[in-house]
Amino acid sequence: MTTLAGPPPRLDTRLPGVRLRVVQMADAEALAALYRENRDYLRPWEPERDDAYFTVEGQRDNLHDLVGAYATGEMWPGVVLVDGEMAGRITLNNILRGPLQSCFAGYWVARAHAGNGVATEALRQALDVAFGTLRLHRVEAFTRVDNHASQRVLERNGFTVVGTARRHIHLDGRWHDERLFECLAPWDDGIALVPPT
Incomplete structure (x- = not known):
């Protein structure tokens, strides 16, 4: 008889000082500053943005859309905080209900926090939201094939290719191949649509 090994275990990093919260309209100024500081750093990994996106008004427009999507249950848009200071973004996008119960995760942390475990801890907390609060069954994520740092973040959190x-x-400026990763809820038994109560 063959048994399925299941996904690799998620590492329990518990990096102190890192926490997530849902975005707020009041974040426009801090996010605009963070995006401006990291514009060149994020360029290879983020969609092309016009100059307006990096202004306070541009971030107000963006946050208005994110808050609206959160209100309708389409996404969980978060900010990453390190010791209370804004350090990045993390979002559970395209939340699908019904027979899929899934979403896509997207995240970035500022250059000043890269390589310090902040993204790994932020994603760990986002998975707690996805599998706990949102009661989802599956989280998927894409990374460019050459984004090895992001792939390590996913693997440390139990994602598989x-x-x-x-x-x-x-x-x-060009099309890129991406690697798709998945992570199933810890309550997954192959049968239940939602976690047990």
Whole structure:
């Protein structure tokens, strides 16, 4: 008889000082400053943005859309805080209910916090939201095939590789292949649609 090994265990990093919260309209100024400081750093990984996006007004427009999508249950848009200071963004996008019960995770942390475990801890906390508060069954994430740091963040959180999507995203002036990762809820038994009460 063959048994399925299941996903690799999530590492319990518990990095002190890192926490998540849902975005607020009041975040516009801090986010605009963070995006401006990290504009060149994020360029290879983020969609092309016009100059307006990096202004307070541009972030107000963006936050208005995010808050609206959160209100309708389409996404969970968060900010990453380190010792109370804004350090990045993390979002559970395209929340699907019904027979899928899934979403996509997207995240970034400022250059000043890169390589310090902040993204790993932020994603760990986002998975707690996805599998706990939102009661989802599956979280997926794409990374460019050359984004090894992001792939390590996913692997440390129990994600496994599904495959590669050819020329999946247009970033930094050209199409790039991306690797698709998945993580199933810890309560997954192959049968239940939602976690047990």
